[in-house]
Amino acid sequence: xxxxxxxxxxxxxxxxxxxxxxxxxxxxxxxxxxxxxxxxxxxxxxxxxxxxxxxxxxxxxxxxxxxxxxxxxxxxxxxxxxxxxxxxxxxxxxxxxxxxxxxxxxxxxxxxxxxxxxxxxxxxxxxxxxxxxxxxxxxxxxxxxxxxxxxxxxxxxxxxxxxx
Numbered sequence: 505x506x507x508x509x510x511x512x513x514x515x516x517x518x519x520x521x522x523x524x525x526x527x528x529x530x531x532x533x534x535x536x537x538x539x540x541x542x543x544x545x546x547x548x549x550x551x552x553x554x555x556x557x558x559x560x561x562x563x564x565x566x567x568x569x570x571x572x573x574x575x576x577x578x579x580x581x582x583x584x585x586x587x588x589x590x591x592x593x594x595x596x597x598x599x600x601x602x603x604x605x606x607x608x609x610x611x612x613x614x615x616x617x618x619x620x621x622x623x624x625x626x627x628x629x630x631x632x633x634x635x636x637x638x639x640x641x642x643x644x645x646x647x648x649x650x651x652x653x654x655x656x657x658x659x660x661x662x663x664x665x666x667x668x
Contacts, residue, residue: 521563
C-alpha cells in the first residue's frame with residue numbers, strides 16, 4: 505500500500521518538483537535565458553538544462569516555457585493550472601514536428617534542412633530526407649572546392665602576369 509505522501513505526489517505533479525526545479529522555472533517565467541539562470545543560481549548551464557528538462561517531464565509540458573507558466577499558475581492559486589494557455593510573447597514555442605514530410609509540402613524551407621530546430625531534442629527529418637542530404641552535401645563540397653581551386657588558379661595567373 506503506497507504511503508500518503510506518494511499518493512499525493514502521484515495526484516499533484518507540482519509536489520514532485522524539487523526547489524531547484526521551481527527556481528529554474530520561476531526564472532524562466534521571468535524570461536531569463538539559461539546562462540542568466542545558471543549565473544544567478546550558481547549552477548552550470550548543463551545543470552540548469554537538466555533541471556528544466558526534468559521539470560518538463562514531471563509536469564507533462566511541451567517545453568520549459570509552458571512548464572514555467574504552469575508552475576506560475578499553480579503558485580498563483582489557479583484551480584486548473586494544467587490547462588494554462590502559452591502566452592504569445594516571450595520565449596517562442598518550438599515548431600510542431602513534421603509528421604510526414606513526404607505526404608504534405610513543406611510550409612517552411614527550413615524544415616527541410618538537416619539541422620535540429622531550437623527547442624527540439626532531435627531533428628525531425630525522415631530517413632529518406634536524411635539520406636538525400638548525403639549526396640547533396642557531397643556535391644556542395646565538391647562545387648565549393650572546385651570554385652576555390654579555380655579562384656586560386658586565377659589569382660596565381662594574375663600574380664604571374666604582374667611579375668613579368
